[in-house]
Structure formats: structure tokens, C-alpha cells
Amino acid sequence: MHLNASSMPQAVRTAARQGLLQGPTAGLANGYVQANLAILPEVLAADFLKFCLVNPKPCPLIAVAEYPGQYEMLVGGHTLDIRRDAPRYNLFRDGRLVESVNDLSPYWRADMVSFLLGCSFSFEDALQQAGIELRHQSEQKNVPMYNTNLRLTPVGPFQGQMVVSMRPMLAADAIRAIQICSRFPTVHGAPVHLGDPALIGIRDIHQPDYGDAVTIRAGELPVFWACGVTPQVAIRHARPDLAFSHSPGCMLVTDLTNASLAVL
Amino acid sequence: MHLNASSMPQAVRTAARQGLLQGPTAGLANGYVQANLAILPEVLAADFLKFCLVNPKPCPLIAVAEYPGQYEMLVGGHTLDIRRDAPRYNLFRDGRLVESVNDLSPYWRADMVSFLLGCSFSFEDALQQAGIELRHQSEQKNVPMYNTNLRLTPVGPFQGQMVVSMRPMLAADAIRAIQICSRFPTVHGAPVHLGDPALIGIRDIHQPDYGDAVTIRAGELPVFWACGVTPQVAIRHARPDLAFSHSPGCMLVTDLTNASLAVL
Numbered sequence: 001m002h003l004n005a006s007s008m009p010q011a012v013r014t015a016a017r018q019g020l021l022q023g024p025t026a027g028l029a030n031g032y033v034q035a036n037l038a039i040l041p042e043v044l045a046a047d048f049l050k051f052c053l054v055n056p057k058p059c060p061l062i063a064v065a066e067y068p069g070q071y072e073m074l075v076g077g078h079t080l081d082i083r084r085d086a087p088r089y090n091l092f093r094d095g096r097l098v099e100s101v102n103d104l105s106p107y108w109r110a111d112m113v114s115f116l117l118g119c120s121f122s123f124e125d126a127l128q129q130a131g132i133e134l135r136h137q138s139e140q141k142n143v144p145m146y147n148t149n150l151r152l153t154p155v156g157p158f159q160g161q162m163v164v165s166m167r168p169m170l171a172a173d174a175i176r177a178i179q180i181c182s183r184f185p186t187v188h189g190a191p192v193h194l195g196d197p198a199l200i201g202i203r204d205i206h207q208p209d210y211g212d213a214v215t216i217r218a219g220e221l222p223v224f225w226a227c228g229v230t231p232q233v234a235i236r237h238a239r240p241d242l243a244f245s246h247s248p249g250c251m252l253v254t255d256l257t258n259a260s261l262a263v264l
Numbered sequence: 265m266h267l268n269a270s271s272m273p274q275a276v277r278t279a280a281r282q283g284l285l286q287g288p289t290a291g292l293a294n295g296y297v298q299a300n301l302a303i304l305p306e307v308l309a310a311d312f313l314k315f316c317l318v319n320p321k322p323c324p325l326i327a328v329a330e331y332p333g334q335y336e337m338l339v340g341g342h343t344l345d346i347r348r349d350a351p352r353y354n355l356f357r358d359g360r361l362v363e364s365v366n367d368l369s370p371y372w373r374a375d376m377v378s379f380l381l382g383c384s385f386s387f388e389d390a391l392q393q394a395g396i397e398l399r400h401q402s403e404q405k406n407v408p409m410y411n412t413n414l415r416l417t418p419v420g421p422f423q424g425q426m427v428v429s430m431r432p433m434l435a436a437d438a439i440r441a442i443q444i445c446s447r448f449p450t451v452h453g454a455p456v457h458l459g460d461p462a463l464i465g466i467r468d469i470h471q472p473d474y475g476d477a478v479t480i481r482a483g484e485l486p487v488f489w490a491c492g493v494t495p496q497v498a499i500r501h502a503r504p505d506l507a508f509s510h511s512p513g514c515m516l517v518t519d520l521t522n523a524s525l526a527v528l
Contacts, residue, residue, distance in 0.1 A: 171457045178442045179454060190443060193435045195459055195485050221459050264528055 005030035010078060012253040013085040021087045022102050024249035031125065031258055033076070033187075034251035035062055035116040036228040037086060038235065039104075039244035042068040045113035047156030051234060052115065054153040058162050058230030060118040060186045062256070069110040076255030082114045088247035095239035100247055109242065118187035119228055119251055120165060122258040126180050132173045135214040142249070143167065144208035145227050149201030150192065152230070157238035163229040164192060164200070166208070168216040174223045181225070183262045193224040200224065210248075269294035274342060276517040277349040285351045286366050288513035295389065295522055297340070297451075298515035299326055300381040300492040301350060302499065303368075303508035306332040309377035311420030315498060316379065318417040322426050322494030324382040324450045326520070333374040340519030346378045352511035359503035364511050373506065382451035383492055383515055384429060386522040390444050396437045399478040406513070407431070408472035409491050413465030414456065416494070421502035427493040428456060428464070430472070432480040438487045445489070447526045457488040464488065474512075 003012055003021060009032045015021035025034055040048055045068070052059035063075050071082045083104035091099040091107060101107070120143065124134055136143045143165045150162040169177060174194055182190045197205045205222055206213050210229060216222060235243055246252060267276055267285060273293045279285035289298055304312055309332070316323035327339050335346045347368035355363040355371060365371070384407065388398055400407045407429045414426040433441060438458055446454045461469045469486055470477050474493060480486060499507055510516060 171459050171463065175442055175454055175456075175458070178439055179446050182443050182446075190439055192439075194439070195435050196483065199435065199483050219460065219463050 003028050009076075009253045009255045013080065016087040017081065017084045019102050022250070023087060025087060025251045025253055026121065026249060029253050033062065033254045033256040033258055033261065034119050034121045035254055036119050036231070037082070037089070037244065037246040037252055038115040038117060038231050039082070039112050040115070040235070040240055041109070041242060042111040042113055044157070044238060044240050047158055048115065051155040051158040052117070052231070054155060055230070056185065057189055057192060057226035058152065058228070059234075060188060061115065062118050062186055063116040065114040068113050070114065071108060073114065075116065078255045080252065080254065082252070083108055086246045086250055086252040088250035090245045090247050092235070092240070092243040092245070094241060095236045095243070104244055107242070107244070112242070112244070116252065116254070117228055117231060118261070120188055120225060121251070122187035122261060123181045123184050125258045126184065127177055130176060130180055132169065132177055135168050136212065139214055141214055142211035144213055145210035145229055146197070146202045147209045152234060158234040160230070160233040160237050161201075162192070163210070163227045163233060164224040165211070165227040166205070166222050166224050168214065168220040168222050170220055174221055177223060183264055185263060186261050188226045188228070191223050191225050194221050197222055267292050273517045273519045277344065280351040281345065281348045283366050286514070287351060289351060289515045289517055290385065290513060293517050297326065297518045297520040297522055297525065298383050298385045299518055300383050300495070301346070301353070301508065301510040301516055302379040302381060302495050303346070303376050304379070304499070304504050305373070305506060306375040306377055308421070308502060308504050311422055312379065315416075315419040315422040316381070316495070318419060319494070320449065321453055321456060321490035322416065322492070324452060325379065326382050326450055327380040329378040332377050334378065335372060337378065339380065342519045344516065344518065346516070347372055350510045350514055350516040352514035354509045354511050356499070356504070356507040356509070358505060359500045359507070368508055371506070371508070376506070376508070380516065380518070381492055381495060382525070384452055384489060385515070386451035386525060387445045387448050389522045390448065391441055394440060394444055396433065396441055399432050400476065403478055405478055406475035408476060408478055409474035409493055410461070410466045411473045416498060422498040424494070424497040424501050425465075426456070427474070427491040427497060428488040429475070429491040430469070430486050430488050432478065432484040432486050434484055438485055441487060447528055449527060450525050452490045452492070455487050455489050458485050461486055
């Protein structure tokens with residue numbers, strides 16, 4: 001398997017389906033949308049759908065299964081097998097992570113409803129094309145992520161506080177980044193905050209709750225985006241008897257282009 | 265004369281032309297574009313035009329006279345008399361302010377070329393419609409303006425550093441303001457800086473170089489826009505034998521609507 005930035009999405013999915021790719025998808029199939037996955041029992045699906053609609057920045061919907069149990073979904077003109085086409089999945093019981101697996105088929109249930117959510121990889125692509133440095137990439141780290149005091153709009157059992165990712169930039173780049181990301185509402189859209197981290201309940205910017213700390217240089221502002229980890233927090237609150245997600249970084253690679261997500 | 269927010273632009277211009285209005289135009293003819301004026305001898309006009317084109321944020325062109333000496337200009341479907349339709353003008357000789365007058369006719373020359381430049385009133389209108397508080401308006405002051413170390417791209421004798429205006433806001437409002445102002449490139453467009461004033465050469469945010477200081481509350485960021493005072497700085501550098509501008513705050517009110525300036 002030689003997967004790289006030039007690989008087609010289907011090649012990445014085939015490798016995942018065959019168990020040949022079980023790791024992160026960052027840097028693969030450049031230009032194509034990689035999706036976060038949330039898969040929940042039907043009994044919770046309507047509330048989760050509403051929860052995403054009223055919290056669109058952390059939970060931007062790209063696709064939803066048409067009926068419970070559907071695992072073959074047409075996305076970007078190709079049929080994906082939701083159970084097997086991501087390289088790695090997390091399995092939750094009563095809201096707690098119990099297992100990480102390469103194939104969800106043995107665990108699938110006829111009542112499971114699949115949600116595909118946008119991921120920051122898409123807007124990072126656009127930022128890099130604009131010549132904006134992404135510090136976590138320069139430093140070959142995971143993006144730093146933080147719990148905040150920004151309350152989500154609750155729906156049914158889904159609630160919690162927003163998780164954000166942070167990218168440090170000079171003010172002029174931050175302004176340009178806001179313009180660029182505003183074009184991509186289905187992949188978290190414009191930042192939710194910039195400047196003083198304490199204002200959104202972050203105590204120590206050098207101690208992220210997820211991912212890695214990155215260097216913040218003199219004159220740079222921390223810029224905060226709503227993060228795809230947020231729905232996982234909300235799902236933990238809802239304690240479904242069974243739930244699946246992708247494993248962090250091991251995304252479902254679709255045939256949708258990042259460019260196709262631009263609203264203008 | 266009872267001029268107010270509901271007055272039509274032509275009523276404001278007529279009052280100015282008749283000498284009945286000689287003061288500021290803020291709050292008059294709400295929703296219509298008020299223009300900065302720069303009027304220069306033909307010998308400098310080509311360079312000034314190029315200077316505006318390469319420095320579009322501080323010098324956003326709305327209209328340019330078709331030939332030297334033209335003082336009746338068709339703007340927004342109405343013919344304006346550039347010499348008399350603004351309430352007050354400044355007159356410069358060799359780059360120095362020598363007089364403030366209500367009517368330029370006695371000083372007009374056949375070689376004078378008129379430029380209309382966008383003004384922050386237009387984007388402030390859009391910000392207020394979005395529910396964003398403008399501190400200088402709440403405090404009934406002039407917007408604070410500052411000299412910076414942001415170098416303008418020089419053309420011929422025109423050069424200098426950018427002058428900026430500042431509006432303090434919470435980060436979420438600053439992000440929204442960037443989105444809104446990006447739609448209006450001909451009235452200074454998106455901010456040029458936010459956060460630490462020292463990074464653009466401003467020593468004391470509480471001591472503006474022009475206008476009034478305003479309150480900056482805890483948690484607010486200063487947000488900086490390119491300012492229409494900038495071309496006056498550049499003109500001072502160029503030392504034309506004769507030049508005219510509007511008097512600060514006493515703008516040329518046009519029949520263009522602010523909404524018509526939105527590029528999307």
C-alpha cells in the first residue's frame with residue numbers, strides 16, 4: 001500500500017476496508033473531504049439531528065443515513081460502507097469507550113443511524129492554499145484542543161460545553177482566516193473566539209485537554225475554532241447503550257471535494 | 265432646515281450648497297454613502313489614482329472625475345456639484361492646511377481632478393444593523409484614530425504610513441465584524457489589525473492622534489480599520505501647490521445606498 005496526498009478517496013477507503021490501513025488519514029487524498037462519524041441508536045437519532053442543527057459550528061452535518069440500519073451511503077457520487085471504510089472506529093457502551101476496532105460489521109445493529117460531520121482538515125486545506133502557516137503541522141503535532149465554558153444548546157439528553165481547536169496566528173492572518181473559513185460552514189466555519197483564552201474558560205493555553213501544545217510566538221493571537229470532538233462530549237452525556245465513532249484522526253475519506261463545500 | 269436620518273441625500277446637499285448646513289453629516293440621510301473628497305491638480309492625478317489602486321484599504325475609490333476641471337459629477341444617478349455640495353472643505357497650499365471654506369467655487373481651477381473615496385459611515389451602518397455596539401457612538405464621540413507603522417505602497421510623491429480607526433469589541437463581535445466588513449471593500453473593507461496596538465506602532469491606545477479616546481472594557485479587543493485620513497497624510501507628503509478635501513466629518517452625501525456597495 002502506497003497511500004499519499006495524491007491517492008484517490010476510493011483507494012484510501014479500500015485499504016481501510018481490507019484492514020491494510022488502520023491509522024490516521026491526515027495527508028491522504030489531498031483536496032477531499034474527510035468526515036467525522038457519529039453512529040447512534042434510532043431512539044436518540046432525532047434528538048441528535050436536532051442537536052446538530054442548533055449547534056452547527058461544532059456539529060456541522062455533511063450527510064445523514066436515510067433510514068436506521070443503513071450502512072451503505074451514497075456520498076459524493078460513491079457508495080461508502082460506513083462500517084468498514086474508515087481505518088479505525090471507537091465503540092462506546094453507555095457513553096464509555098470500550099473498544100477500538102477496524103471493522104464495525106460484527107457490532108452493527110439494525111437500529112443504528114449514521115451521521116457524517118465536517119472536519120477541520122477541509123478548512124486547513126483552504127488556509128494553507130492561502131499561505132497561512134498552521135503551527136501544529138509545521139511542528140508535526142496534533143492540533144491542540146481545549147474544553148471551554150461555551151455552553152451548547154441542549155436538545156433532549158445531548159448537552160455539554162464546546163470543545164475548540166486552536167491555531168496561533170498573526171492578526172492579519174487571523175483576519176484572512178476568518179474570511180476564508182466563513183466560506184465553509186459545514187466544516188466548522190469561522191472561528192468562535194480569538195485572543196484571551198480565559199474568556200472562554202481555558203486556564204492554561206499550554207496545557208491542551210486533547211492533542212498537543214504548540215508554540216505561540218510573540219505577536220501571535222490564539223484563534224479558536226469549534227471542534228469535532230464536541231459531539232463526542234455530547235454523546236457521552238447522552239449515554240446511549242451503544243454508539244460508534246471514527247477513532248480520532250482516522251477519518252472517513254469521501255469523494256466530496258473540499259472546494260465543493262464553499263458556500264460562495 | 266430640519267435635516268435628520270430620514271432626509272434624502274439631495275436635501276442634505278442642497279442645504280450644504282445654500283450654506284445652510286456647514287457642519288458634520290454624521291446621522292444624516294441614513295443608509296446613503298457619504299464620501300471622502302480628495303481634489304488634486306492634474307499633474308498629480310495619475311499618480312494619486314495609482315496610489316489609491318495599490319492601497320485600496322485606506323484609499324478605496326468610489327468615483328473619479330472624467331476630466332480635469334470637471335465639477336459636476338454623476339454619482340448614484342444624481343449630478344453633484346463637487347465644489348459646493350459638501351458642507352465644508354479644507355484648502356491646502358503646498359500640502360499645508362490654509363483655510364476651511366463652505367464653497368470651493370472661488371478657488372476652483374481648470375486642472376483640478378476630483379476623487380471620491382469610501383468612508384467608514386457605510387460599514388458602521390452595516391455593523392449596527394447586525395446589533396454590534398459602536399463605542400464611539402454610544403459615548404457620543406468621534407472615532408479614535410491613530411498613526412501606525414504600517415507603510416503604504418508609495419507611488420510617485422505619494423507615500424506615508426497608514427492611519428487607522430479603532431472600535432473596541434468582544435472577540436465574537438470582532439469575528440462577525442470581519443465577516444460583515446469583508447462585503448464592503450469600497451468602504452475600507454475588513455479590519456487590518458486587532459489585538460496588541462504596539463504591533464502596528466501605536467504606543468498608547470488611550471491617546472489617539474485624531475478623534476477621541478473611547479472606553480475599552482474588560483475582555484474587549486481593539487479592532488483596527490484602515491482610515492480615510494490616510495490619503496490626507498499622503499497628500500501632505502506630495503505637497504501639491506493646491507489641493508482640496510472635505511472638512512473632517514463634513515462629508516459629501518451621495519445617492520448611492522450603502523447596501524449597493526456590498527460585493528456579495
